[in-house]
Amino acid sequence: MSGTTLSPLSIPYRVLQRGGSILIAAVFLLRGGTSLPVVGAIGFPAIAGILGLAVFSLVGYETAYVRRFRYDLTGNSLDIDSGVISRRNREIPLRRIQNVDISRNIIQRVLNIAVVSFETAGGNATEATLKFVSATEAKRLQQELSQRKQATSADADETQTVETPSSALLFEMNSQDLALLGIFSINLRVPSLLAAGLSTFGPAASTFLPVESPYQAFLPQSAGLAGPSWISFFISLLPVLLGVFFLSWVAGAASAITSYYDFSLRETESELRYERGMLQRYDGSIPFDKVQALTIEDGPLKRYFGYATLYVETAGYAPGQSSEGGRGSEVAIPLAKRDRIWSLAERIEPVNSVDIERPPTRARRRYAARVLIIIGSLTGALYILQQLVPLGVPWWTPLILSLPGLIFAQLLWSHRGHWIDDSYFVTRNGVFTRKTQIIPLYRIQTIIDTRNIFQRRLNLGTVIADTAGSRSFSGMDAAAVDIGSDRATELRESLESRLQSTILSYRQSNETNPSEPESWDGVRACAVFYSE
Numbered sequence: 001m002s003g004t005t006l007s008p009l010s011i012p013y014r015v016l017q018r019g020g021s022i023l024i025a026a027v028f029l030l031r032g033g034t035s036l037p038v039v040g041a042i043g044f045p046a047i048a049g050i051l052g053l054a055v056f057s058l059v060g061y062e063t064a065y066v067r068r069f070r071y072d073l074t075g076n077s078l079d080i081d082s083g084v085i086s087r088r089n090r091e092i093p094l095r096r097i098q099n100v101d102i103s104r105n106i107i108q109r110v111l112n113i114a115v116v117s118f119e120t121a122g123g124n125a126t127e128a129t130l131k132f133v134s135a136t137e138a139k140r141l142q143q144e145l146s147q148r149k150q151a152t153s154a155d156a157d158e159t160q161t162v163e164t165p166s167s168a169l170l171f172e173m174n175s176q177d178l179a180l181l182g183i184f185s186i187n188l189r190v191p192s193l194l195a196a197g198l199s200t201f202g203p204a205a206s207t208f209l210p211v212e213s214p215y216q217a218f219l220p221q222s223a224g225l226a227g228p229s230w231i232s233f234f235i236s237l238l239p240v241l242l243g244v245f246f247l248s249w250v251a252g253a254a255s256a257i258t259s260y261y262d263f264s265l266r267e268t269e270s271e272l273r274y275e276r277g278m279l280q281r282y283d284g285s286i287p288f289d290k291v292q293a294l295t296i297e298d299g300p301l302k303r304y305f306g307y308a309t310l311y312v313e314t315a316g317y318a319p320g321q322s323s324e325g326g327r328g329s330e331v332a333i334p335l336a337k338r339d340r341i342w343s344l345a346e347r348i349e350p351v352n353s354v355d356i357e358r359p360p361t362r363a364r365r366r367y368a369a370r371v372l373i374i375i376g377s378l379t380g381a382l383y384i385l386q387q388l389v390p391l392g393v394p395w396w397t398p399l400i401l402s403l404p405g406l407i408f409a410q411l412l413w414s415h416r417g418h419w420i421d422d423s424y425f426v427t428r429n430g431v432f433t434r435k436t437q438i439i440p441l442y443r444i445q446t447i448i449d450t451r452n453i454f455q456r457r458l459n460l461g462t463v464i465a466d467t468a469g470s471r472s473f474s475g476m477d478a479a480a481v482d483i484g485s486d487r488a489t490e491l492r493e494s495l496e497s498r499l500q501s502t503i504l505s506y507r508q509s510n511e512t513n514p515s516e517p518e519s520w521d522g523v524r525a526c527a528v529f530y531s532e
Helices: 010-018 020-032 037-042 044-068 106-111 135-153 175-184 189-206 214-218 230-259 300-305 338-348 361-388 397-414 453-457 485-509
Strands: 070-073 077-082 088-093 097-105 113-120 128-134 168-172 264-267 271-276 280-287 291-298 307-314 329-337 417-420 424-429 434-440 446-450 460-466 478-484 527-531
Touching: 010 020, 010 044, 010 106, 010 128, 044 077, 070 135, 097 106, 097 135, 106 113, 113 135, 128 135, 135 280, 168 329, 168 338, 175 230, 175 300, 175 329, 189 230, 271 329, 280 329, 291 338, 300 307, 307 338, 329 338, 361 397, 361 460, 361 478, 417 478, 417 485, 424 478, 446 485, 453 460, 460 485, 478 485
Parallel strands: 446 527
Antiparallel strands: 070 077, 077 088, 097 113, 097 280, 113 128, 168 264, 264 271, 271 280, 291 307, 291 434, 307 329, 417 424, 424 434, 446 460, 460 478
């Protein structure tokens, strides 16, 4: 097919990118592995010749791949023809493309090339990727695809000229905002990584520590080596916990600052456009008609100082967002005052006057009882174990957690709630990471009313609204948790009724648009489940 090729600078970059393993093999064989029998048998010149042939073949393959790669953006589809030995032809309808994202790392920015990713609704991965085009071509594709999608939705023909949409700056992060974002960011994966490293390298590290070291308690020891007393145990544990917290904070701050450096968000008539990143630069778009839900997220520090984060949920896969909550979750505003977050959320989805209704007080008693049962079980287990094996800690140690546990139960209850009007369903859950989710009713695909045996004893229930957004796929649906049974039935029926009326109204308002049924990702299927 006729079309546009990739940038010629793709060839050296792809060779360097894929030739890393060959370089490592060359260094090992020519310098560190010359004493191996196989190397001595075939000789140094033969090894050099094999490596040279591998490099030559790689250069030849990448040159052929780039030269034979073709893409063409038509009025209705994105056509891609690729492959060297096995050819692959793809035609992606423009109505299915959810996001168009541009990413550039440091080396790519030096070479003035970029990766363009096309994301589709409901996909588990990127639908198509152009590696690599010039930065100017990447921006042209992003803008032109947006224009042609608008022309298609307006039932325009392919030759119609659509003006480049103007954009207005909605939000921009300055140095102070970026510093605050770093302060508020903690990487919770660091403790698990340290624990994994300790279990792997702990036995070797223990040989370098003196026997009387208090940190010996945290490394594998022989059965005959007694640990310190429980008082010295907690004293020695404190600097370790502080060290782990410090490393988690440093890792989280570094990740947040490099990810959201020079962040800006702009608004056009049909979409949001963002740019961000220091080491890896992202330039992406979020169409308004693809938004499944909004999530306002905060933690204890953010709540104390009055800050929050705004996420926009889409049904597609969001590249570079694995650390932001999973696929389909785009950070619209990394950090801002809570009032400003709500005003920007209302600009995207006109929801206002939200009055969160908390669960009944008997749900709070349930949370407190759950905490006390867990603490009591741990205390009893530790008491029985101490009767069998002498321990360095007293059996009543878990009781120390009773007061913090009851405080957590109170916070868990006070941070939960829901709200509904004629157009939106809003839920709030979480203590350490509190999420307020705003769901347009016409985006709901499944309504689930569930009541387990413990909830039925207290006349409670949970109503879950599932959309096509990625957080729903990962079990992070909008849920009104532990509300009264009568209220759960009323809410389920109200959601179902309002959903059907909203779908009918939405369908009637778009009945003249022939592309509407294909772009209507959130309303093509609806199911209601009731489970006891």
